[in-house]
Each structure stands twice: as C-alpha cells, then as structure tokens.
Amino acid sequence: QAQEEVHDFRDARGRFTSDWRLQVTVKQHKGKTDLVGQRIDSARVQKATAFRLYTVDPSLLVRVTLKNLSLSTDVLFAPVYITDTGIEEPEKLVTVASGAEYELPYSLQKDEGEEEDSWAIKDADGKTVLKLR
Numbered sequence: 001q002a003q004e005e006v007h008d009f010r011d012a013r014g015r016f017t018s019d020w021r022l023q024v025t026v027k028q029h030k031g032k033t034d035l036v037g038q039r040i041d042s043a044r045v046q047k048a049t050a051f052r053l054y055t056v057d058p059s060l061l062v063r064v065t066l067k068n069l070s071l072s073t074d075v076l077f078a079p080v081y082i083t084d085t086g087i088e089e090p091e092k093l094v095t096v097a098s099g100a101e102y103e104l105p106y107s108l109q110k111d112e113g114e115e116e117d118s119w120a121i122k123d124a125d126g127k128t129v130l131k132l133r
Helices: none
Strands: 022-029 045-048 051-054 061-068 075-082 088-090 094-096 101-103 118-123 128-132
Antiparallel strands (some): 075 094
16 A cells, blocks of 8 residues: 555656656544544545645545655755635745654545635745645
C-alpha cells in the first residue's frame, strides 16, 4: 500500500516536473480520540499529475500526512486549506526534511449532502503542485 501512496510529480508524458517525492497517507478516523485511523484503500483513490481524489465515508474525520521520500532534498511548501465554499486559508511555509513526516494541521470532514473541503500544497513560489480532495 505504501508504494501506491507515493506521488512523484510526473506530467502526462511521464516526465518529472519536480524532484519532490511525497508519500501521501490519508486515513479516516471515527473521531478526535481515534488516533490510529484506517488508511483509504487505493481502489478509492483517483490520481492525476497534480491531483488526488479520495472517496471517504461521510461524517468521519480525514487526516493527511505527507512524508518526504526525496533522497537528499528538503521539501518547502505551504499547505492551503480550502473550505467547502472554495475560500483558501493558507498556512505558513513548512520545511520537511528528507525522510521526515508532516501531518496537515486540520482534519477534513464531509457530512452527507455537504460540499467537500480540501487541501492544496503550494510551493515556495505560490504555485499549486498538488490538490487533495
């Protein structure tokens, strides 16, 4: 499962667009006290060059962890929370060292019939390099 979570930033032709390699782990949690959670099965993930769409169960908390798998490169990015109305709420730039993990600061949650909130990962120049919904 861990290999399927790796996002290596290739374009439609298979060329690398960045030297970043991130393991994107998304887990559903039954509540704030459920610290372990359950990984989203790869069959419930749609992937594209700079986009990942996860099918999750309604009313559960969804936590996202990014692990830097780049061999010698620290990754510098700004997580941007996107509300269910599309308003972007950027966080401060974060540096994740090679081999280190970073959990995005807010859990996502989608109740039945509601619009979804999401995350965007922007590089130091403010360019969106990955969207997680």
